Structures are given as structure tokens and as C-alpha cells.
Amino acid sequence: MRPFVYERPTSVSAAIAMASGPDAVRVPPTGADTQFIAGGTNLADYMKLGVTRPERLLDLNTLAEPALRQIRIDDDTIRFGALVRMGEAADNNDVRRRCPLLADSLKFAASGQLRNMASLGGNVLQRTRCEYFREISWPCNKREPGSGCAAMEGSNRQHAVLGTSDACIATYHGDFAQALVALDATVDIEGSRGRRKLAFAKLHRRPGETPDIETDLAADELITAIEVPLAPWSSRSRYLKIRDRESYAFALASAAVALDMDGETVRSARIALGGVATVPWRAREAEDALQGKVLDEATAQEAAEAAFADARPREHNAFKIPLGKRTLVRALLETRNMKG
Amino acid sequence: MSDAKMSSGLSRRMFMTASVSAAAVMPLANSPTRAAQPESAKPAEPRDLSAVSIRVNKQAYNLALDNRTSLLDALRDHVGLTGTKKGCDHGQCGACTVLIDGKRVLSCLSFAVMNQGREITTVEGLASTDGELHPVQQAFIDHDAFQCGYCTPGQIMSAIGCINEGHAGSEDDIREYMSGNLCRCAAYPNIVAAIVQARDETRRA
Numbered sequence: 001m002r003p004f005v006y007e008r009p010t011s012v013s014a015a016i017a018m019a020s021g022p023d024a025v026r027v028p029p030t031g032a033d034t035q036f037i038a039g040g041t042n043l044a045d046y047m048k049l050g051v052t053r054p055e056r057l058l059d060l061n062t063l064a065e066p067a068l069r070q071i072r073i074d075d076d077t078i079r080f081g082a083l084v085r086m087g088e089a090a091d092n093n094d095v096r097r098r099c100p101l102l103a104d105s106l107k108f109a110a111s112g113q114l115r116n117m118a119s120l121g122g123n124v125l126q127r128t129r130c131e132y133f134r135e136i137s138w139p140c141n142k143r144e145p146g147s148g149c150a151a152m153e154g155s156n157r158q159h160a161v162l163g164t165s166d167a168c169i170a171t172y173h174g175d176f177a178q179a180l181v182a183l184d185a186t187v188d189i190e191g192s193r194g195r196r197k198l199a200f201a202k203l204h205r206r207p208g209e210t211p212d213i214e215t216d217l218a219a220d221e222l223i224t225a226i227e228v229p230l231a232p233w234s235s236r237s238r239y240l241k242i243r244d245r246e247s248y249a250f251a252l253a254s255a256a257v258a259l260d261m262d263g264e265t266v267r268s269a270r271i272a273l274g275g276v277a278t279v280p281w282r283a284r285e286a287e288d289a290l291q292g293k294v295l296d297e298a299t300a301q302e303a304a305e306a307a308f309a310d311a312r313p314r315e316h317n318a319f320k321i322p323l324g325k326r327t328l329v330r331a332l333l334e335t336r337n338m339k340g
Numbered sequence: 341m342s343d344a345k346m347s348s349g350l351s352r353r354m355f356m357t358a359s360v361s362a363a364a365v366m367p368l369a370n371s372p373t374r375a376a377q378p379e380s381a382k383p384a385e386p387r388d389l390s391a392v393s394i395r396v397n398k399q400a401y402n403l404a405l406d407n408r409t410s411l412l413d414a415l416r417d418h419v420g421l422t423g424t425k426k427g428c429d430h431g432q433c434g435a436c437t438v439l440i441d442g443k444r445v446l447s448c449l450s451f452a453v454m455n456q457g458r459e460i461t462t463v464e465g466l467a468s469t470d471g472e473l474h475p476v477q478q479a480f481i482d483h484d485a486f487q488c489g490y491c492t493p494g495q496i497m498s499a500i501g502c503i504n505e506g507h508a509g510s511e512d513d514i515r516e517y518m519s520g521n522l523c524r525c526a527a528y529p530n531i532v533a534a535i536v537q538a539r540d541e542t543r544r545a
Contacts, residue, residue, distance in 0.1 A: 003386035111520020247519035
């Protein structure tokens with residue numbers, strides 16, 4: 001591991017000032033010499049592997065602002081401070097009551113220990129676990145732009161079928177982000193050029209020709225809060241995650257579903273798909289297919305077909321298309337059967 | 341550690357611990373420029389050692405550590421408590437689980453320097469001073485909840501966290517919330533039974 005300087009900023013503005021400099025706009029945050037650390041569950045792992053090589057870490061756990069550690073719920077929003085731990089949010093009874101999808105996307109992610117460590121801000125910024133990205137002896141356009149992609153013709157069972165490019169097929173593995181993108185969440189961002197609010201759907205970038213640029217953030221920008229609007233579909237919502245083993249594994253396929261129903265008819269559906277795409281994946285085609293329809297097995301199947309119409313499988317991951325469709329159909333029908 | 345003690349009948353574990361501590365202390369003695377600096381001194385260099393004060397099992401330790409040192413390595417190689425095990429060292433197996441301020445975490449993914457002022461509990465800190473085992477330790481023995489034993493300290497620490505969090509309500513809950521602790525011997529049914537017993541005893545207490 002590259003030796004690094006460790007510092008403890010005491011406020012958001014101090015942390016941003018310490019991270020800003022000419023590099024902060026030139027280099028994507030993941031490649032910057034100065035990096036923020038909160039839970040460290042992803043960053044420490046990638047520093048050990050030599051995938052990420054910061055020479056300076058700024059510890060966000062010493063930031064003083066109380067709002068960073070608070071969950072605030074009112075009539076129409078849930079607001080998570082960026083330093084709230086996954087486990088705390090998953091165990092919050094009001095979060096679960098108001099929006100089971102949010103609570104379950106956290107409960108079924110990682111393990112009890114990791115959820116006690118990982119911050120929500122860091123969780124949404126977690127990087128892919130593509131085996132070729134993790135092991136630095138392989139070519140990887142995300143880790144080393146222009147070096148090629150070993151996954152294309154390699155062992156690509158875990159890889160994405162949606163949102164891929166000729167440069168990268170790495171899966172975005174997070175679960176919480178699927179709930180956030182389905183529920184029209186926003187993130188509050190603070191940086192040296194001021195504050196901004198960004199639609200969660202615009203936080204992550206599809207790989208395209210530049211898979212090394214993963215988010216819309218600059219290296220001196222911090223996520224300070226995540227806000228989820230509460231709406232008629234929030235309480236009738238569910239996260240279904242299908243894995244190689246029952247627990248503590250990344251999704252092979254998952255579905256985040258929230259439904260606003262008028263009797264048996266769908267007034268509005270919110271759908272996101274995990275384990276199958278390169279970024280948190282809103283399935284708008286599936287939502288449109290359900291709009292105004294009676295939700296039953298046939299219409300759910302039509303929605304699933306629409307969701308995967310543009311899927312591009314590789315040698316070992318074609319199974320994710322039928323698995324992803326079946327996961328979505330089951331999630332839709334189970335969510336329909338919930339009380340609104 | 342003294343030469344006289346080294347030459348006498350030392351156990352392998354004691355010898356290894358002694359050697360490692362000696363190696364860890366040497367840079368401090370030989371290169372004073374790399375010793376821990378007060379915060380106001382010259383700008384920090386990546387290879388500077390940091391002063392880290394932590395409490396482990398209710399005892400204070402003042403350490404001078406390379407920033408790269410994981411909490412796990414600090415506990416094993418610098419504090420000398422080897423009960424906490426290194427399995428994968430990448431947050432995948434749970435063998436290194438400890439409690440920080442009462443919450444279960446993975447010590448392999450936590451840089452020691454980030455734990456300034458924290459209270460760490462390891463498996464060595466569970467039994468009472470008169471030797472009476474913690475209810476979870478006793479339950480693991482009662483139910484034969486291990487074979488090789490390598491994952492056991494992590495399982496026990498994680499089980500304490502799981503029970504304290506209120507996530508040991510049913511056997512299904514225990515399986516879900518203990519899934520971060522792998523056991524290659526597959527003693528899982530016994531581990532679940534042990535946690536059920538410990539949970540009930542803790543509730544009665």
C-alpha cells in the first residue's frame with residue numbers, strides 16, 4: 001500500500017478546502033491524490049489491493065456538523081445525513097414503516113459488521129467488484145484508461161447486461177442506490193465552487209468511452225445528505241435480491257419496486273434493477289408498460305420484457321436476462337400484494 | 341522482553357510476538373525523524389508515524405503507528421493480542437470482528453489511526469477477571485459451535501453484537517445477521533444453537 005498522510009478535518013468546509021487544488025477538477029475523485037474516507041470498507045480494501053493509491057486521506061468521521069449523522073423524517077421527505085451508517089438507517093423503524101424498500105435495500109446489503117461501518121454517502125459511491133478491476137495485473141479501462149477490458153472475453157458471469165459499453169461491462173453492485181434511483185432521490189453536494197442539489201439518477205455515469213469517470217462529482221466535492229421524497233408509492237415498496245447464496249453476497253439480479261395502485265390498476269410504478277447494470281438502473285420502459293394497466297402476471301411479464309429489451313449479454317452472463325426478468329415479475333407481484 | 345527471557349523456554353507464540361514487537365519498535369529507536377509528531381509541527385509526510393491512543397479491553401495503549409496499519413494488525417502485532425484472527429484481510433470472512441464502542445466491526449478494514457480515543461473490545465476482554473466465561477463463550481462450548489476454531493473469536497464477537505442489536509430474535513434472523521462470519525468447517529447449526537442459548541441467558545440477566 002502506498003504510504004499516506006492522514007488528517008482530521010473538523011468541518012465540511014475545512015474538508016473541502018483541504019481537498020481542493022488544481023487536481024480536484026482535472027482528475028476524477030477516484031484517482032485523486034487526496035481522498036475522503038468515512039467507513040473505509042470499500043476504500044481500505046482497494047488501497048490494500050493497490051487499485052486506489054491516495055497519498056492523503058481526510059477522515060470525515062471528525063466532521064462536527066450534527067446533521068451529517070441524523071435521519072430526519074417529516075411528512076414528505078426522509079433526509080439521511082451522509083455519515084449515517086447503513087445499519088442505523090436499516091434499523092430505523094420509521095424508515096421501514098414509511099418506505100420498506102429503503103430499509104430492505106440496506107438490510108440485505110453487506111453484513112452486520114460492514115453495515116455498522118459503512119456510511120450512506122460512501123455506500124452510494126462504492127466501486128465495482130469486477131474481478132478484473134480488483135486485480136491490478138489485468139487490463140482494465142476503468143482502473144487504467146486505455147488498457148483494455150479483460151472481462152469482455154474473460155470470466156464475465158458477474159457482469160452487467162444493461163448500460164454496458166465496448167470499454168466496460170463492470171456491474172454496479174450497490175443495493176441502496178437502486179432504491180434511491182427508483183424513488184427519485186436527490187443528493188446534496190458541497191464543494192469549493194458552492195453547494196448543489198443533484199438528482200440521484202444523475203450522480204452515476206454510464207461507462208461509455210470513459211469508464212474511469214464514475215460519477216458527476218469533482219474530487220473536492222462531498223455528498224452531505226441524501227433526500228428521498230415520500231409519495232403515494234413509498235409505503236407499498238419492496239426490494240427483492242437474488243444471490244448465489246442466501247445472504248452476504250452481491251445481487252445476481254435485484255428489483256426495487258414501488259407502486260401507487262388504484263385498486264388493481266397501476267397509477268404509477270417506480271422500478272430499478274440491480275446486479276444487471278453498470279450504474280443504478282431505473283427501468284422506465286417497464287414503468288411505462290405498467291402505467292394504467294391491471295397488474296397481473298401477464299402485465300408484469302410485459303414490463304420485464306420491456307426492462308431487458310436492450311440487454312447485451314456476454315459469454316457467461318446471459319442467464320441474468322431471464323433471471324432479471326423473473327426477479328422483476330416476482331417483485332412486482334409481491335409488491336402488489338402489500339398493503340398500500 | 342529481555343534476552344534472558346528469550347533464551348529460556350518460550351512458546352512459539354510468545355517468541356513470534358516478541359520478534360514482531362521488536363521489529364515494530366526498531367524504526368522508532370533508529371530514526372527519530374520518523375517518530376510521531378505533534379499536530380502543529382512541520383507538514384506531515386506519508387511515512388511519518390502517527391500517535392494513536394486507544395483503549396483495548398479497558399486498558400489504555402499509546403501506540404506509534406504507520407498510517408497504513410489496520411486496527412487488526414495494531415491489535416495483533418503492536419498490542420500483542422492475537423485472539424482476533426486474520427482470515428481474508430479484505431472484509432469478506434468476519435474472522436477479525438471486534439467491538440468498537442460496543443458495535444461489531446471488521447478490524448481488517450479499519451485503519452488503526454481512525455480509532456483515536458475509541459474503546460475496543462476483543463475476545464480476550466470478554467471473560468471476567470475470575471475467569472468466568474462470557475455467556476456467548478460458554479454457549480459456544482456447550483453447543484460445540486466450532487471445529488478448527490479459527491473463525492470462533494470473530495463469531496463470538498459478532499454474536500455479541502448481533503444479540504445487543506436485537507437481531508437474534510429468531511433462528512432465521514440469526515442466520516441473516518450472522519452471515520458476515522464464514523465458518524469453513526460449517527459449524528453453522530451449532531453456532532445458531534449457541535447464539536439462541538446466549539440470547540436467552542442475556543435476556544434473563
